Amino acid sequence: MxxxxxxxxxxxxxxxxxxxxxxxxxxxxxxxxxxxxxxxxxxxxxxxxxxxxxxxxxxxxxxxxxxxxxxxxxxxxxxxxxxxxxxxxxxxxxxxxxxxRWQRRSSGPYFAGETETCVNSMVVALGAYFGEHGPEQQRLREWLLGEQLDDGGWNCESPARSTRSSFNTTILALEGLLQVEQSAGVDPVIAAARTRGEEYLLERRLFRSLTTGAVVSPTWRLFSFPPQWHYDVLRGLEYFRAAGAPPDPRCGEAIDLVRERRRTDGRWPLQHTHRARTHFPMEDGDGKPSRWNTLRALRVLRWYEHGTVG
Structure with missing residues:
Protein backbone atom coordinates (compact mmCIF):
# COMPACT_ATOMS: atom_id res chain seq x y z
CA MET A 1 0.00 0.00 0.00
CA ARG A 101 0.93 18.55 47.16
CA TRP A 102 3.12 15.48 47.25
CA GLN A 103 1.73 12.33 48.83
CA ARG A 104 4.79 10.17 49.31
CA ARG A 105 8.05 11.11 51.06
CA SER A 106 7.30 14.81 50.90
CA SER A 107 4.20 16.82 51.63
CA GLY A 108 5.38 20.04 50.00
CA PRO A 109 3.83 21.93 47.08
CA TYR A 110 4.02 20.31 43.67
CA PHE A 111 6.62 22.51 42.00
CA ALA A 112 8.98 22.24 45.00
CA GLY A 113 9.52 18.61 44.03
CA GLU A 114 9.87 15.44 46.01
CA THR A 115 12.94 13.46 47.13
CA GLU A 116 13.60 11.08 44.23
CA THR A 117 15.78 11.98 41.25
CA CYS A 118 13.54 10.65 38.47
CA VAL A 119 10.46 12.38 39.87
CA ASN A 120 12.30 15.63 40.50
CA SER A 121 13.73 15.59 36.98
CA MET A 122 10.17 15.44 35.67
CA VAL A 123 9.13 18.32 37.91
CA VAL A 124 12.12 20.40 36.76
CA ALA A 125 11.09 19.85 33.13
CA LEU A 126 7.45 20.65 33.87
CA GLY A 127 8.25 23.70 35.97
CA ALA A 128 10.51 25.15 33.28
CA TYR A 129 8.07 24.38 30.47
CA PHE A 130 5.07 25.88 32.23
CA GLY A 131 6.91 29.00 33.40
CA GLU A 132 7.63 28.19 37.03
CA HIS A 133 10.94 29.92 37.76
CA GLY A 134 10.58 30.91 41.42
CA PRO A 135 12.78 30.02 44.42
CA GLU A 136 11.31 26.54 44.83
CA GLN A 137 12.16 25.58 41.26
CA GLN A 138 15.60 27.16 41.54
CA ARG A 139 16.37 25.08 44.62
CA LEU A 140 15.13 21.96 42.86
CA ARG A 141 17.34 22.61 39.83
CA GLU A 142 20.37 23.10 42.06
CA TRP A 143 19.53 19.89 43.90
CA LEU A 144 19.34 17.99 40.61
CA LEU A 145 22.72 19.31 39.54
CA GLY A 146 24.13 18.09 42.84
CA GLU A 147 22.85 14.57 42.17
CA GLN A 148 25.00 14.08 39.07
CA LEU A 149 27.37 11.13 39.51
CA ASP A 150 31.06 10.83 38.69
CA ASP A 151 30.36 8.97 35.43
CA GLY A 152 28.31 11.93 34.17
CA GLY A 153 24.82 10.51 34.54
CA TRP A 154 22.19 10.21 37.24
CA ASN A 155 20.57 7.34 39.13
CA CYS A 156 17.48 7.49 41.33
CA GLU A 157 18.95 4.71 43.48
CA SER A 158 22.18 6.51 44.35
CA PRO A 159 24.02 6.56 46.61
CA ALA A 160 22.42 3.90 48.84
CA ARG A 161 21.88 1.21 46.20
CA SER A 162 24.09 2.23 43.29
CA THR A 163 26.95 4.55 42.44
CA ARG A 164 26.61 4.01 38.69
CA SER A 165 24.26 5.95 36.49
CA SER A 166 21.03 4.74 34.92
CA PHE A 167 19.90 5.45 31.36
CA ASN A 168 16.33 5.95 32.59
CA THR A 169 17.26 8.55 35.20
CA THR A 170 19.87 10.22 33.01
CA ILE A 171 17.48 10.92 30.14
CA LEU A 172 14.95 12.40 32.56
CA ALA A 173 17.57 14.66 34.14
CA LEU A 174 18.92 15.75 30.75
CA GLU A 175 15.43 16.55 29.45
CA GLY A 176 14.70 18.58 32.56
CA LEU A 177 17.90 20.59 32.38
CA LEU A 178 17.52 21.15 28.63
CA GLN A 179 14.01 22.48 29.20
CA VAL A 180 15.37 24.93 31.78
CA GLU A 181 17.82 26.34 29.24
CA GLN A 182 15.21 26.44 26.49
CA SER A 183 12.79 28.29 28.73
CA ALA A 184 15.06 30.52 30.80
CA GLY A 185 18.23 30.89 28.72
CA VAL A 186 21.67 29.32 28.64
CA ASP A 187 23.27 28.70 32.02
CA PRO A 188 26.98 27.74 31.99
CA VAL A 189 26.61 25.43 34.99
CA ILE A 190 23.64 23.61 33.48
CA ALA A 191 25.32 23.46 30.07
CA ALA A 192 28.39 21.81 31.60
CA ALA A 193 26.24 19.28 33.45
CA ARG A 194 24.35 18.48 30.26
CA THR A 195 27.59 17.97 28.36
CA ARG A 196 28.73 15.41 30.94
CA GLY A 197 25.36 13.66 30.82
CA GLU A 198 25.39 13.60 27.03
CA GLU A 199 28.84 12.03 27.07
CA TYR A 200 27.49 9.30 29.35
CA LEU A 201 24.98 8.34 26.66
CA LEU A 202 27.28 8.87 23.69
CA GLU A 203 30.11 6.79 25.15
CA ARG A 204 27.60 3.94 25.32
CA ARG A 205 26.29 4.50 21.78
CA LEU A 206 22.91 5.29 23.37
CA PHE A 207 22.12 1.67 24.30
CA ARG A 208 25.27 -0.40 24.94
CA SER A 209 27.25 -1.28 28.04
CA LEU A 210 30.48 0.66 28.33
CA THR A 211 32.33 -2.35 29.73
CA THR A 212 31.05 -5.19 27.52
CA GLY A 213 29.54 -3.45 24.50
CA ALA A 214 26.40 -5.56 24.88
CA VAL A 215 22.91 -4.13 24.47
CA VAL A 216 21.87 -3.15 27.99
CA SER A 217 18.16 -3.81 27.51
CA PRO A 218 16.44 -5.28 24.41
CA THR A 219 13.37 -3.11 25.06
CA TRP A 220 15.45 0.03 24.48
CA ARG A 221 15.47 -0.90 20.77
CA LEU A 222 11.66 -0.78 20.72
CA PHE A 223 9.95 2.60 20.35
CA SER A 224 7.25 3.68 22.79
CA PHE A 225 4.85 6.58 23.07
CA PRO A 226 4.37 8.11 25.53
CA PRO A 227 7.76 7.05 26.92
CA GLN A 228 6.69 7.80 30.53
CA TRP A 229 9.80 7.34 32.74
CA HIS A 230 11.35 4.73 30.43
CA TYR A 231 14.40 5.13 28.22
CA ASP A 232 14.62 3.93 24.63
CA VAL A 233 16.85 4.69 21.65
CA LEU A 234 14.35 7.00 19.94
CA ARG A 235 13.90 8.98 23.14
CA GLY A 236 17.67 9.39 23.43
CA LEU A 237 17.92 10.60 19.84
CA GLU A 238 14.99 12.96 20.34
CA TYR A 239 16.88 14.58 23.19
CA PHE A 240 19.97 15.21 21.07
CA ARG A 241 17.82 16.57 18.24
CA ALA A 242 15.98 18.91 20.62
CA ALA A 243 19.30 20.09 22.07
CA GLY A 244 20.25 21.34 18.61
CA ALA A 245 23.74 19.94 18.75
CA PRO A 246 25.56 18.85 15.58
CA PRO A 247 24.95 15.14 15.00
CA ASP A 248 27.57 13.02 16.75
CA PRO A 249 28.83 9.96 14.84
CA ARG A 250 28.43 7.92 18.02
CA CYS A 251 24.68 8.15 17.39
CA GLY A 252 25.17 6.33 14.10
CA GLU A 253 24.24 2.85 15.27
CA ALA A 254 21.11 4.18 16.97
CA ILE A 255 20.19 6.02 13.77
CA ASP A 256 20.64 2.80 11.78
CA LEU A 257 18.20 1.15 14.16
CA VAL A 258 15.65 3.89 13.49
CA ARG A 259 16.04 3.36 9.74
CA GLU A 260 15.60 -0.41 10.16
CA ARG A 261 12.36 0.06 12.09
CA ARG A 262 10.71 1.85 9.16
CA ARG A 263 7.99 -0.19 7.49
CA THR A 264 7.81 -0.66 3.73
CA ASP A 265 4.97 1.90 3.57
CA GLY A 266 7.24 4.56 5.07
CA ARG A 267 5.72 4.56 8.55
CA TRP A 268 6.98 3.43 11.93
CA PRO A 269 4.99 1.20 14.30
CA LEU A 270 4.23 1.53 17.97
CA GLN A 271 6.29 -1.25 19.53
CA HIS A 272 6.37 -1.25 23.31
CA THR A 273 3.47 0.39 25.12
CA HIS A 274 4.11 0.81 28.84
CA ARG A 275 1.05 -0.77 30.37
CA ALA A 276 -1.02 1.04 32.98
CA ARG A 277 -4.21 3.09 33.02
CA THR A 278 -4.55 5.82 30.40
CA HIS A 279 -7.03 8.64 29.98
CA PHE A 280 -7.82 7.54 26.41
CA PRO A 281 -5.95 5.94 23.48
CA MET A 282 -3.99 8.06 21.02
CA GLU A 283 -2.69 5.15 18.93
CA ASP A 284 -4.11 1.91 17.52
CA GLY A 285 -1.85 -0.38 19.55
CA ASP A 286 1.50 -2.16 19.34
CA GLY A 287 2.43 -3.34 15.88
CA LYS A 288 0.19 -0.78 14.18
CA PRO A 289 1.42 2.34 12.37
CA SER A 290 2.13 5.11 14.88
CA ARG A 291 1.80 8.76 13.98
CA TRP A 292 3.80 9.75 17.03
CA ASN A 293 6.70 7.40 16.33
CA THR A 294 6.64 8.27 12.63
CA LEU A 295 6.83 12.00 13.39
CA ARG A 296 9.60 11.49 15.94
CA ALA A 297 11.63 9.18 13.70
CA LEU A 298 11.36 11.44 10.67
CA ARG A 299 12.50 14.53 12.52
CA VAL A 300 15.38 12.64 14.15
CA LEU A 301 16.54 11.42 10.73
CA ARG A 302 16.18 14.93 9.32
CA TRP A 303 18.37 16.28 12.13
CA TYR A 304 21.00 13.58 11.76
CA GLU A 305 21.16 13.63 7.97
CA HIS A 306 20.86 17.36 7.38
CA GLY A 307 21.51 19.03 10.74
CA THR A 308 17.98 20.50 10.64
CA VAL A 309 16.03 21.19 13.84
CA GLY A 310 12.50 22.58 13.79
Missing part, protein backbone atom coordinates in the same frame (compact mmCIF):
# COMPACT_ATOMS: atom_id res chain seq x y z
CA UNK A 2 1.32 3.41 -0.99
CA UNK A 3 0.97 5.99 1.79
CA UNK A 4 1.60 9.71 1.60
CA UNK A 5 3.18 9.82 5.03
CA UNK A 6 3.03 13.59 5.39
CA UNK A 7 -0.67 13.69 4.54
CA UNK A 8 -1.30 10.79 6.90
CA UNK A 9 0.45 12.66 9.72
CA UNK A 10 -1.49 15.84 9.01
CA UNK A 11 -4.78 13.93 9.04
CA UNK A 12 -4.69 13.77 12.82
CA UNK A 13 -4.89 15.71 16.07
CA UNK A 14 -3.66 19.33 16.30
CA UNK A 15 -0.92 18.10 18.67
CA UNK A 16 0.66 16.15 15.83
CA UNK A 17 -0.22 18.56 13.03
CA UNK A 18 1.54 21.58 14.52
CA UNK A 19 4.73 19.60 15.13
CA UNK A 20 4.69 18.23 11.59
CA UNK A 21 4.31 21.79 10.30
CA UNK A 22 7.22 23.01 12.43
CA UNK A 23 9.61 20.06 12.13
CA UNK A 24 8.92 18.49 8.73
CA UNK A 25 7.14 20.85 6.32
CA UNK A 26 8.66 24.15 7.49
CA UNK A 27 5.46 26.14 7.57
CA UNK A 28 5.65 29.86 8.49
CA UNK A 29 5.84 30.54 12.22
CA UNK A 30 2.40 32.18 12.35
CA UNK A 31 0.78 29.16 10.69
CA UNK A 32 2.49 26.81 13.15
CA UNK A 33 1.43 28.98 16.10
CA UNK A 34 -2.18 29.03 14.96
CA UNK A 35 -2.28 25.26 14.71
CA UNK A 36 -0.54 24.87 18.06
CA UNK A 37 -3.14 27.10 19.70
CA UNK A 38 -5.78 24.51 18.80
CA UNK A 39 -4.20 21.98 21.21
CA UNK A 40 -5.83 23.81 24.12
CA UNK A 41 -9.29 23.82 22.59
CA UNK A 42 -9.58 20.74 20.40
CA UNK A 43 -8.69 17.07 20.44
CA UNK A 44 -6.45 15.34 22.92
CA UNK A 45 -5.15 18.47 24.63
CA UNK A 46 -8.61 19.83 25.32
CA UNK A 47 -9.76 16.42 26.56
CA UNK A 48 -6.88 16.18 29.01
CA UNK A 49 -7.44 19.70 30.31
CA UNK A 50 -11.12 18.93 30.90
CA UNK A 51 -10.19 15.95 33.09
CA UNK A 52 -8.42 18.08 35.72
CA UNK A 53 -10.20 18.06 39.06
CA UNK A 54 -11.19 21.17 41.00
CA UNK A 55 -8.36 20.32 43.43
CA UNK A 56 -5.83 20.65 40.60
CA UNK A 57 -5.16 16.94 40.28
CA UNK A 58 -5.60 14.49 37.49
CA UNK A 59 -6.46 10.89 38.28
CA UNK A 60 -6.86 11.61 41.97
CA UNK A 61 -3.12 11.57 42.67
CA UNK A 62 0.15 13.45 42.33
CA UNK A 63 2.45 10.76 40.92
CA UNK A 64 0.17 7.72 40.97
CA UNK A 65 -1.94 6.12 39.60
CA UNK A 66 0.12 5.66 36.47
CA UNK A 67 -0.39 6.96 33.78
CA UNK A 68 -3.32 9.20 34.71
CA UNK A 69 -1.89 11.11 37.68
CA UNK A 70 -1.09 14.82 37.75
CA UNK A 71 2.58 14.32 36.90
CA UNK A 72 2.06 12.03 33.95
CA UNK A 73 -0.80 14.09 32.56
CA UNK A 74 1.31 17.24 32.67
CA UNK A 75 4.14 15.35 30.96
CA UNK A 76 1.72 14.31 28.24
CA UNK A 77 0.45 17.85 27.78
CA UNK A 78 4.05 18.95 27.36
CA UNK A 79 4.60 16.27 24.70
CA UNK A 80 1.45 17.43 22.92
CA UNK A 81 2.94 20.91 22.88
CA UNK A 82 0.22 22.72 24.81
CA UNK A 83 1.26 26.37 24.63
CA UNK A 84 2.26 27.23 28.22
CA UNK A 85 1.27 30.85 27.60
CA UNK A 86 -2.30 29.92 26.66
CA UNK A 87 -5.14 30.87 28.98
CA UNK A 88 -6.05 27.22 29.43
CA UNK A 89 -2.52 26.15 30.35
CA UNK A 90 -2.05 29.01 32.78
CA UNK A 91 -5.33 28.20 34.54
CA UNK A 92 -4.48 24.50 34.79
CA UNK A 93 -0.99 25.18 36.17
CA UNK A 94 -2.39 27.68 38.66
CA UNK A 95 -4.69 24.98 40.01
CA UNK A 96 -1.72 22.64 40.33
CA UNK A 97 0.35 25.30 42.07
CA UNK A 98 -2.38 26.15 44.55
CA UNK A 99 -3.88 22.74 45.21
CA UNK A 100 -1.50 19.86 44.55
Missing amino acids: VVDVTEWLLDSDPAIRWQVMRDLTDEPADVVAAERARVATEGWGARLLALQGADGQWGGGTYSPKWISTTYTLLLLRLLGLDPASTQARAAVERVREGV
Whole structure:
Protein backbone atom coordinates (compact mmCIF):
# COMPACT_ATOMS: atom_id res chain seq x y z
CA MET A 1 0.00 0.00 0.00
CA VAL A 2 1.32 3.41 -0.99
CA VAL A 3 0.97 5.99 1.79
CA ASP A 4 1.60 9.71 1.60
CA VAL A 5 3.18 9.82 5.03
CA THR A 6 3.03 13.59 5.39
CA GLU A 7 -0.67 13.69 4.54
CA TRP A 8 -1.30 10.79 6.90
CA LEU A 9 0.45 12.66 9.72
CA LEU A 10 -1.49 15.84 9.01
CA ASP A 11 -4.78 13.93 9.04
CA SER A 12 -4.69 13.77 12.82
CA ASP A 13 -4.89 15.71 16.07
CA PRO A 14 -3.66 19.33 16.30
CA ALA A 15 -0.92 18.10 18.67
CA ILE A 16 0.66 16.15 15.83
CA ARG A 17 -0.22 18.56 13.03
CA TRP A 18 1.54 21.58 14.52
CA GLN A 19 4.73 19.60 15.13
CA VAL A 20 4.69 18.23 11.59
CA MET A 21 4.31 21.79 10.30
CA ARG A 22 7.22 23.01 12.43
CA ASP A 23 9.61 20.06 12.13
CA LEU A 24 8.92 18.49 8.73
CA THR A 25 7.14 20.85 6.32
CA ASP A 26 8.66 24.15 7.49
CA GLU A 27 5.46 26.14 7.57
CA PRO A 28 5.65 29.86 8.49
CA ALA A 29 5.84 30.54 12.22
CA ASP A 30 2.40 32.18 12.35
CA VAL A 31 0.78 29.16 10.69
CA VAL A 32 2.49 26.81 13.15
CA ALA A 33 1.43 28.98 16.10
CA ALA A 34 -2.18 29.03 14.96
CA GLU A 35 -2.28 25.26 14.71
CA ARG A 36 -0.54 24.87 18.06
CA ALA A 37 -3.14 27.10 19.70
CA ARG A 38 -5.78 24.51 18.80
CA VAL A 39 -4.20 21.98 21.21
CA ALA A 40 -5.83 23.81 24.12
CA THR A 41 -9.29 23.82 22.59
CA GLU A 42 -9.58 20.74 20.40
CA GLY A 43 -8.69 17.07 20.44
CA TRP A 44 -6.45 15.34 22.92
CA GLY A 45 -5.15 18.47 24.63
CA ALA A 46 -8.61 19.83 25.32
CA ARG A 47 -9.76 16.42 26.56
CA LEU A 48 -6.88 16.18 29.01
CA LEU A 49 -7.44 19.70 30.31
CA ALA A 50 -11.12 18.93 30.90
CA LEU A 51 -10.19 15.95 33.09
CA GLN A 52 -8.42 18.08 35.72
CA GLY A 53 -10.20 18.06 39.06
CA ALA A 54 -11.19 21.17 41.00
CA ASP A 55 -8.36 20.32 43.43
CA GLY A 56 -5.83 20.65 40.60
CA GLN A 57 -5.16 16.94 40.28
CA TRP A 58 -5.60 14.49 37.49
CA GLY A 59 -6.46 10.89 38.28
CA GLY A 60 -6.86 11.61 41.97
CA GLY A 61 -3.12 11.57 42.67
CA THR A 62 0.15 13.45 42.33
CA TYR A 63 2.45 10.76 40.92
CA SER A 64 0.17 7.72 40.97
CA PRO A 65 -1.94 6.12 39.60
CA LYS A 66 0.12 5.66 36.47
CA TRP A 67 -0.39 6.96 33.78
CA ILE A 68 -3.32 9.20 34.71
CA SER A 69 -1.89 11.11 37.68
CA THR A 70 -1.09 14.82 37.75
CA THR A 71 2.58 14.32 36.90
CA TYR A 72 2.06 12.03 33.95
CA THR A 73 -0.80 14.09 32.56
CA LEU A 74 1.31 17.24 32.67
CA LEU A 75 4.14 15.35 30.96
CA LEU A 76 1.72 14.31 28.24
CA LEU A 77 0.45 17.85 27.78
CA ARG A 78 4.05 18.95 27.36
CA LEU A 79 4.60 16.27 24.70
CA LEU A 80 1.45 17.43 22.92
CA GLY A 81 2.94 20.91 22.88
CA LEU A 82 0.22 22.72 24.81
CA ASP A 83 1.26 26.37 24.63
CA PRO A 84 2.26 27.23 28.22
CA ALA A 85 1.27 30.85 27.60
CA SER A 86 -2.30 29.92 26.66
CA THR A 87 -5.14 30.87 28.98
CA GLN A 88 -6.05 27.22 29.43
CA ALA A 89 -2.52 26.15 30.35
CA ARG A 90 -2.05 29.01 32.78
CA ALA A 91 -5.33 28.20 34.54
CA ALA A 92 -4.48 24.50 34.79
CA VAL A 93 -0.99 25.18 36.17
CA GLU A 94 -2.39 27.68 38.66
CA ARG A 95 -4.69 24.98 40.01
CA VAL A 96 -1.72 22.64 40.33
CA ARG A 97 0.35 25.30 42.07
CA GLU A 98 -2.38 26.15 44.55
CA GLY A 99 -3.88 22.74 45.21
CA VAL A 100 -1.50 19.86 44.55
CA ARG A 101 0.93 18.55 47.16
CA TRP A 102 3.12 15.48 47.25
CA GLN A 103 1.73 12.33 48.83
CA ARG A 104 4.79 10.17 49.31
CA ARG A 105 8.05 11.11 51.06
CA SER A 106 7.30 14.81 50.90
CA SER A 107 4.20 16.82 51.63
CA GLY A 108 5.38 20.04 50.00
CA PRO A 109 3.83 21.93 47.08
CA TYR A 110 4.02 20.31 43.67
CA PHE A 111 6.62 22.51 42.00
CA ALA A 112 8.98 22.24 45.00
CA GLY A 113 9.52 18.61 44.03
CA GLU A 114 9.87 15.44 46.01
CA THR A 115 12.94 13.46 47.13
CA GLU A 116 13.60 11.08 44.23
CA THR A 117 15.78 11.98 41.25
CA CYS A 118 13.54 10.65 38.47
CA VAL A 119 10.46 12.38 39.87
CA ASN A 120 12.30 15.63 40.50
CA SER A 121 13.73 15.59 36.98
CA MET A 122 10.17 15.44 35.67
CA VAL A 123 9.13 18.32 37.91
CA VAL A 124 12.12 20.40 36.76
CA ALA A 125 11.09 19.85 33.13
CA LEU A 126 7.45 20.65 33.87
CA GLY A 127 8.25 23.70 35.97
CA ALA A 128 10.51 25.15 33.28
CA TYR A 129 8.07 24.38 30.47
CA PHE A 130 5.07 25.88 32.23
CA GLY A 131 6.91 29.00 33.40
CA GLU A 132 7.63 28.19 37.03
CA HIS A 133 10.94 29.92 37.76
CA GLY A 134 10.58 30.91 41.42
CA PRO A 135 12.78 30.02 44.42
CA GLU A 136 11.31 26.54 44.83
CA GLN A 137 12.16 25.58 41.26
CA GLN A 138 15.60 27.16 41.54
CA ARG A 139 16.37 25.08 44.62
CA LEU A 140 15.13 21.96 42.86
CA ARG A 141 17.34 22.61 39.83
CA GLU A 142 20.37 23.10 42.06
CA TRP A 143 19.53 19.89 43.90
CA LEU A 144 19.34 17.99 40.61
CA LEU A 145 22.72 19.31 39.54
CA GLY A 146 24.13 18.09 42.84
CA GLU A 147 22.85 14.57 42.17
CA GLN A 148 25.00 14.08 39.07
CA LEU A 149 27.37 11.13 39.51
CA ASP A 150 31.06 10.83 38.69
CA ASP A 151 30.36 8.97 35.43
CA GLY A 152 28.31 11.93 34.17
CA GLY A 153 24.82 10.51 34.54
CA TRP A 154 22.19 10.21 37.24
CA ASN A 155 20.57 7.34 39.13
CA CYS A 156 17.48 7.49 41.33
CA GLU A 157 18.95 4.71 43.48
CA SER A 158 22.18 6.51 44.35
CA PRO A 159 24.02 6.56 46.61
CA ALA A 160 22.42 3.90 48.84
CA ARG A 161 21.88 1.21 46.20
CA SER A 162 24.09 2.23 43.29
CA THR A 163 26.95 4.55 42.44
CA ARG A 164 26.61 4.01 38.69
CA SER A 165 24.26 5.95 36.49
CA SER A 166 21.03 4.74 34.92
CA PHE A 167 19.90 5.45 31.36
CA ASN A 168 16.33 5.95 32.59
CA THR A 169 17.26 8.55 35.20
CA THR A 170 19.87 10.22 33.01
CA ILE A 171 17.48 10.92 30.14
CA LEU A 172 14.95 12.40 32.56
CA ALA A 173 17.57 14.66 34.14
CA LEU A 174 18.92 15.75 30.75
CA GLU A 175 15.43 16.55 29.45
CA GLY A 176 14.70 18.58 32.56
CA LEU A 177 17.90 20.59 32.38
CA LEU A 178 17.52 21.15 28.63
CA GLN A 179 14.01 22.48 29.20
CA VAL A 180 15.37 24.93 31.78
CA GLU A 181 17.82 26.34 29.24
CA GLN A 182 15.21 26.44 26.49
CA SER A 183 12.79 28.29 28.73
CA ALA A 184 15.06 30.52 30.80
CA GLY A 185 18.23 30.89 28.72
CA VAL A 186 21.67 29.32 28.64
CA ASP A 187 23.27 28.70 32.02
CA PRO A 188 26.98 27.74 31.99
CA VAL A 189 26.61 25.43 34.99
CA ILE A 190 23.64 23.61 33.48
CA ALA A 191 25.32 23.46 30.07
CA ALA A 192 28.39 21.81 31.60
CA ALA A 193 26.24 19.28 33.45
CA ARG A 194 24.35 18.48 30.26
CA THR A 195 27.59 17.97 28.36
CA ARG A 196 28.73 15.41 30.94
CA GLY A 197 25.36 13.66 30.82
CA GLU A 198 25.39 13.60 27.03
CA GLU A 199 28.84 12.03 27.07
CA TYR A 200 27.49 9.30 29.35
CA LEU A 201 24.98 8.34 26.66
CA LEU A 202 27.28 8.87 23.69
CA GLU A 203 30.11 6.79 25.15
CA ARG A 204 27.60 3.94 25.32
CA ARG A 205 26.29 4.50 21.78
CA LEU A 206 22.91 5.29 23.37
CA PHE A 207 22.12 1.67 24.30
CA ARG A 208 25.27 -0.40 24.94
CA SER A 209 27.25 -1.28 28.04
CA LEU A 210 30.48 0.66 28.33
CA THR A 211 32.33 -2.35 29.73
CA THR A 212 31.05 -5.19 27.52
CA GLY A 213 29.54 -3.45 24.50
CA ALA A 214 26.40 -5.56 24.88
CA VAL A 215 22.91 -4.13 24.47
CA VAL A 216 21.87 -3.15 27.99
CA SER A 217 18.16 -3.81 27.51
CA PRO A 218 16.44 -5.28 24.41
CA THR A 219 13.37 -3.11 25.06
CA TRP A 220 15.45 0.03 24.48
CA ARG A 221 15.47 -0.90 20.77
CA LEU A 222 11.66 -0.78 20.72
CA PHE A 223 9.95 2.60 20.35
CA SER A 224 7.25 3.68 22.79
CA PHE A 225 4.85 6.58 23.07
CA PRO A 226 4.37 8.11 25.53
CA PRO A 227 7.76 7.05 26.92
CA GLN A 228 6.69 7.80 30.53
CA TRP A 229 9.80 7.34 32.74
CA HIS A 230 11.35 4.73 30.43
CA TYR A 231 14.40 5.13 28.22
CA ASP A 232 14.62 3.93 24.63
CA VAL A 233 16.85 4.69 21.65
CA LEU A 234 14.35 7.00 19.94
CA ARG A 235 13.90 8.98 23.14
CA GLY A 236 17.67 9.39 23.43
CA LEU A 237 17.92 10.60 19.84
CA GLU A 238 14.99 12.96 20.34
CA TYR A 239 16.88 14.58 23.19
CA PHE A 240 19.97 15.21 21.07
CA ARG A 241 17.82 16.57 18.24
CA ALA A 242 15.98 18.91 20.62
CA ALA A 243 19.30 20.09 22.07
CA GLY A 244 20.25 21.34 18.61
CA ALA A 245 23.74 19.94 18.75
CA PRO A 246 25.56 18.85 15.58
CA PRO A 247 24.95 15.14 15.00
CA ASP A 248 27.57 13.02 16.75
CA PRO A 249 28.83 9.96 14.84
CA ARG A 250 28.43 7.92 18.02
CA CYS A 251 24.68 8.15 17.39
CA GLY A 252 25.17 6.33 14.10
CA GLU A 253 24.24 2.85 15.27
CA ALA A 254 21.11 4.18 16.97
CA ILE A 255 20.19 6.02 13.77
CA ASP A 256 20.64 2.80 11.78
CA LEU A 257 18.20 1.15 14.16
CA VAL A 258 15.65 3.89 13.49
CA ARG A 259 16.04 3.36 9.74
CA GLU A 260 15.60 -0.41 10.16
CA ARG A 261 12.36 0.06 12.09
CA ARG A 262 10.71 1.85 9.16
CA ARG A 263 7.99 -0.19 7.49
CA THR A 264 7.81 -0.66 3.73
CA ASP A 265 4.97 1.90 3.57
CA GLY A 266 7.24 4.56 5.07
CA ARG A 267 5.72 4.56 8.55
CA TRP A 268 6.98 3.43 11.93
CA PRO A 269 4.99 1.20 14.30
CA LEU A 270 4.23 1.53 17.97
CA GLN A 271 6.29 -1.25 19.53
CA HIS A 272 6.37 -1.25 23.31
CA THR A 273 3.47 0.39 25.12
CA HIS A 274 4.11 0.81 28.84
CA ARG A 275 1.05 -0.77 30.37
CA ALA A 276 -1.02 1.04 32.98
CA ARG A 277 -4.21 3.09 33.02
CA THR A 278 -4.55 5.82 30.40
CA HIS A 279 -7.03 8.64 29.98
CA PHE A 280 -7.82 7.54 26.41
CA PRO A 281 -5.95 5.94 23.48
CA MET A 282 -3.99 8.06 21.02
CA GLU A 283 -2.69 5.15 18.93
CA ASP A 284 -4.11 1.91 17.52
CA GLY A 285 -1.85 -0.38 19.55
CA ASP A 286 1.50 -2.16 19.34
CA GLY A 287 2.43 -3.34 15.88
CA LYS A 288 0.19 -0.78 14.18
CA PRO A 289 1.42 2.34 12.37
CA SER A 290 2.13 5.11 14.88
CA ARG A 291 1.80 8.76 13.98
CA TRP A 292 3.80 9.75 17.03
CA ASN A 293 6.70 7.40 16.33
CA THR A 294 6.64 8.27 12.63
CA LEU A 295 6.83 12.00 13.39
CA ARG A 296 9.60 11.49 15.94
CA ALA A 297 11.63 9.18 13.70
CA LEU A 298 11.36 11.44 10.67
CA ARG A 299 12.50 14.53 12.52
CA VAL A 300 15.38 12.64 14.15
CA LEU A 301 16.54 11.42 10.73
CA ARG A 302 16.18 14.93 9.32
CA TRP A 303 18.37 16.28 12.13
CA TYR A 304 21.00 13.58 11.76
CA GLU A 305 21.16 13.63 7.97
CA HIS A 306 20.86 17.36 7.38
CA GLY A 307 21.51 19.03 10.74
CA THR A 308 17.98 20.50 10.64
CA VAL A 309 16.03 21.19 13.84
CA GLY A 310 12.50 22.58 13.79
